Amino acid sequence: EAGVVQSPRYKIIEKKQPVAFWCNPISGHNTLYWYLQNLGQGPELLIRYENEEAVDDSQLPKDRFSAERLKGVDSTLKIQPAELGDSAVYLCASSLTAGGLNEQFFGPGTRLTVL
Protein backbone atom coordinates (compact mmCIF):
# COMPACT_ATOMS: atom_id res chain seq x y z
CA GLU A 1 0.00 0.00 0.00
CA ALA A 2 1.39 3.41 -0.98
CA GLY A 3 2.03 5.83 1.81
CA VAL A 4 1.46 9.56 1.91
CA VAL A 5 3.09 11.15 -1.11
CA GLN A 6 4.50 14.67 -1.07
CA SER A 7 6.16 16.73 -3.73
CA PRO A 8 8.53 18.29 -4.23
CA ARG A 9 10.92 16.85 -1.65
CA TYR A 10 13.07 19.94 -1.73
CA LYS A 11 12.44 23.52 -2.80
CA ILE A 12 14.73 26.53 -2.81
CA ILE A 13 13.25 29.94 -3.55
CA GLU A 14 14.05 33.58 -3.00
CA LYS A 15 12.07 35.58 -0.48
CA LYS A 16 8.86 37.16 -1.73
CA GLN A 17 8.39 34.37 -4.27
CA PRO A 18 5.36 32.06 -4.14
CA VAL A 19 5.68 28.35 -3.47
CA ALA A 20 3.29 25.42 -3.41
CA PHE A 21 3.46 21.97 -1.89
CA TRP A 22 1.37 18.99 -2.92
CA CYS A 23 0.17 16.04 -0.87
CA ASN A 24 -1.64 12.86 -1.83
CA PRO A 25 -2.90 11.02 1.25
CA ILE A 26 -3.36 7.29 1.67
CA SER A 27 -6.34 6.07 -0.32
CA GLY A 28 -9.52 6.11 1.72
CA HIS A 29 -8.19 8.47 4.37
CA ASN A 30 -10.70 11.22 5.00
CA THR A 31 -8.60 13.35 7.33
CA LEU A 32 -5.60 15.27 6.08
CA TYR A 33 -3.16 17.39 8.08
CA TRP A 34 -0.47 19.88 7.18
CA TYR A 35 2.32 20.43 9.71
CA LEU A 36 5.34 22.71 9.81
CA GLN A 37 8.54 21.45 11.42
CA ASN A 38 11.43 23.73 12.29
CA LEU A 39 14.87 22.32 12.87
CA GLY A 40 15.14 20.62 16.25
CA GLN A 41 11.45 21.06 17.00
CA GLY A 42 8.42 18.84 16.79
CA PRO A 43 5.82 19.29 14.05
CA GLU A 44 3.25 22.05 14.51
CA LEU A 45 -0.22 21.68 13.05
CA LEU A 46 -1.14 24.24 10.41
CA ILE A 47 -4.47 22.94 9.18
CA ARG A 48 -6.69 19.85 9.36
CA TYR A 49 -9.21 18.75 6.76
CA GLU A 50 -12.16 16.42 7.10
CA ASN A 51 -12.80 15.49 3.47
CA GLU A 52 -12.81 18.86 1.68
CA GLU A 53 -13.65 20.93 4.75
CA ALA A 54 -10.97 22.74 6.74
CA VAL A 55 -12.12 22.02 10.29
CA ASP A 56 -9.11 23.45 12.13
CA ASP A 57 -7.05 26.22 10.55
CA SER A 58 -6.48 28.25 13.69
CA GLN A 59 -2.69 27.96 13.40
CA LEU A 60 -2.49 28.80 9.70
CA PRO A 61 -1.04 32.29 9.04
CA LYS A 62 -3.76 33.32 6.68
CA ASP A 63 -2.08 36.48 5.48
CA ARG A 64 0.39 34.47 3.42
CA PHE A 65 -0.57 30.80 3.73
CA SER A 66 -3.47 29.11 1.99
CA ALA A 67 -4.51 25.53 1.50
CA GLU A 68 -7.10 23.63 -0.45
CA ARG A 69 -8.45 20.11 -0.75
CA LEU A 70 -11.04 20.59 -3.45
CA LYS A 71 -12.18 17.02 -4.05
CA GLY A 72 -11.45 15.71 -0.61
CA VAL A 73 -8.42 13.75 -1.77
CA ASP A 74 -5.13 15.47 -2.54
CA SER A 75 -4.23 18.84 -1.12
CA THR A 76 -2.06 21.86 -1.87
CA LEU A 77 -0.44 24.23 0.60
CA LYS A 78 0.69 27.59 -0.74
CA ILE A 79 2.81 30.40 0.62
CA GLN A 80 2.70 33.78 -1.05
CA PRO A 81 4.93 35.65 -0.56
CA ALA A 82 7.52 33.50 1.19
CA GLU A 83 9.65 34.98 3.96
CA LEU A 84 13.03 33.92 5.29
CA GLY A 85 11.37 32.53 8.44
CA ASP A 86 9.29 30.12 6.38
CA SER A 87 12.32 27.91 5.83
CA ALA A 88 11.27 24.60 7.38
CA VAL A 89 10.01 21.14 6.56
CA TYR A 90 6.34 20.95 5.61
CA LEU A 91 4.78 17.63 6.50
CA CYS A 92 1.52 16.17 5.33
CA ALA A 93 -0.27 13.41 7.23
CA SER A 94 -3.50 11.50 6.83
CA SER A 95 -5.73 9.28 8.91
CA LEU A 96 -8.88 7.27 8.24
CA THR A 97 -11.00 9.76 10.08
CA ALA A 98 -10.67 12.03 13.07
CA GLY A 99 -11.38 10.76 16.52
CA GLY A 100 -11.18 7.36 18.08
CA LEU A 101 -7.42 6.88 18.28
CA ASN A 102 -6.76 6.86 14.57
CA GLU A 103 -3.08 6.70 13.71
CA GLN A 104 -1.69 9.52 11.61
CA PHE A 105 0.49 8.50 8.69
CA PHE A 106 3.10 11.07 7.70
CA GLY A 107 4.72 11.75 4.37
CA PRO A 108 8.45 12.43 4.01
CA GLY A 109 7.93 16.19 3.93
CA THR A 110 9.04 19.04 1.70
CA ARG A 111 12.12 20.89 2.84
CA LEU A 112 11.75 24.57 1.95
CA THR A 113 14.70 26.93 1.90
CA VAL A 114 13.98 30.62 1.46
CA LEU A 115 17.00 32.72 0.47
Next chain:
Amino acid sequence: LAKTTQPISMDSYEGQEVNITCSHNNIATNDYITWYQQFPSQGPRFIIQGYKTKVTNEVASLFIPADRKSSTLSLPRVSLSDTAVYYCLVGDWNTDKLIFGTGTRLQVFP
Protein backbone atom coordinates in the same frame (compact mmCIF):
# COMPACT_ATOMS: atom_id res chain seq x y z
CA LEU B 1 -4.52 19.59 25.25
CA ALA B 2 -2.08 18.82 28.04
CA LYS B 3 1.53 19.84 27.64
CA THR B 4 4.07 17.03 27.81
CA THR B 5 7.55 17.05 29.30
CA GLN B 6 10.19 14.50 28.40
CA PRO B 7 14.00 14.33 28.55
CA ILE B 8 15.79 16.13 25.75
CA SER B 9 18.16 13.26 25.08
CA MET B 10 19.13 9.76 26.18
CA ASP B 11 22.01 7.44 25.37
CA SER B 12 21.96 3.67 25.36
CA TYR B 13 23.88 0.67 24.05
CA GLU B 14 22.72 -2.04 21.74
CA GLY B 15 20.80 -4.80 23.45
CA GLN B 16 19.72 -2.71 26.41
CA GLU B 17 16.17 -1.84 27.38
CA VAL B 18 15.35 1.84 27.11
CA ASN B 19 12.64 3.54 29.12
CA ILE B 20 11.58 7.07 28.22
CA THR B 21 9.29 8.74 30.73
CA CYS B 22 6.94 11.54 29.85
CA SER B 23 4.92 13.72 32.20
CA HIS B 24 1.51 15.14 31.32
CA ASN B 25 0.14 16.50 34.56
CA ASN B 26 -2.86 18.24 33.04
CA ILE B 27 -4.17 15.34 30.99
CA ALA B 28 -7.94 15.42 30.53
CA THR B 29 -10.47 12.60 30.63
CA ASN B 30 -10.84 12.57 26.83
CA ASP B 31 -7.11 12.57 26.17
CA TYR B 32 -5.08 9.54 25.20
CA ILE B 33 -1.31 9.08 25.13
CA THR B 34 0.56 8.31 21.95
CA TRP B 35 4.19 8.00 20.96
CA TYR B 36 5.77 8.67 17.58
CA GLN B 37 9.27 8.02 16.29
CA GLN B 38 11.09 10.19 13.77
CA PHE B 39 14.24 9.46 11.79
CA PRO B 40 16.18 12.23 10.03
CA SER B 41 14.60 13.38 6.77
CA GLN B 42 11.43 11.37 7.42
CA GLY B 43 8.03 12.12 8.82
CA PRO B 44 7.10 10.83 12.28
CA ARG B 45 5.92 7.26 12.54
CA PHE B 46 3.39 5.91 15.02
CA ILE B 47 4.77 3.57 17.68
CA ILE B 48 2.10 2.94 20.28
CA GLN B 49 -0.81 4.55 22.08
CA GLY B 50 -2.97 3.91 25.10
CA TYR B 51 -5.40 5.32 27.60
CA LYS B 52 -4.45 3.58 30.85
CA THR B 53 -2.55 0.60 32.31
CA LYS B 54 -0.23 -1.24 29.94
CA VAL B 55 -0.21 -1.62 26.18
CA THR B 56 2.22 -3.82 24.28
CA ASN B 57 2.81 -4.31 20.58
CA GLU B 58 5.56 -5.86 18.51
CA VAL B 59 7.96 -2.97 18.96
CA ALA B 60 7.29 -1.37 22.35
CA SER B 61 5.36 -1.28 25.59
CA LEU B 62 3.57 1.68 27.09
CA PHE B 63 3.03 1.92 30.83
CA ILE B 64 0.45 4.36 32.15
CA PRO B 65 -0.17 4.63 35.92
CA ALA B 66 -3.64 4.99 37.36
CA ASP B 67 -3.47 8.78 37.68
CA ARG B 68 -2.36 9.05 34.00
CA LYS B 69 -0.11 12.01 34.80
CA SER B 70 2.87 10.28 33.27
CA SER B 71 3.67 7.46 30.90
CA THR B 72 6.73 5.39 30.05
CA LEU B 73 7.69 4.08 26.65
CA SER B 74 9.76 0.92 26.91
CA LEU B 75 11.90 -0.27 24.02
CA PRO B 76 13.27 -3.78 24.61
CA ARG B 77 16.76 -4.62 23.39
CA VAL B 78 17.44 -1.54 21.29
CA SER B 79 19.57 -1.65 18.17
CA LEU B 80 21.47 1.03 16.27
CA SER B 81 18.44 1.51 14.04
CA ASP B 82 16.42 2.71 17.03
CA THR B 83 18.46 5.92 17.07
CA ALA B 84 15.79 8.54 16.49
CA VAL B 85 13.68 11.24 18.12
CA TYR B 86 10.76 9.95 20.18
CA TYR B 87 7.74 12.16 20.77
CA CYS B 88 5.29 11.75 23.61
CA LEU B 89 1.95 13.31 22.78
CA VAL B 90 -1.43 13.73 24.32
CA GLY B 91 -4.21 13.48 21.79
CA ASP B 92 -7.83 14.48 21.88
CA TRP B 93 -10.10 11.45 21.45
CA ASN B 94 -12.70 13.44 19.57
CA THR B 95 -10.48 15.19 17.04
CA ASP B 96 -7.17 13.29 17.04
CA LYS B 97 -5.48 16.66 17.46
CA LEU B 98 -1.89 16.09 18.52
CA ILE B 99 0.53 18.57 20.06
CA PHE B 100 4.16 17.66 19.46
CA GLY B 101 6.87 18.79 21.88
CA THR B 102 10.59 18.77 21.19
CA GLY B 103 10.87 15.03 21.77
CA THR B 104 13.63 12.85 23.21
CA ARG B 105 16.65 12.24 21.05
CA LEU B 106 17.75 8.65 21.64
CA GLN B 107 21.27 7.71 20.59
CA VAL B 108 22.12 4.01 20.57
CA PHE B 109 25.80 3.08 20.59
CA PRO B 110 27.37 -0.21 19.52
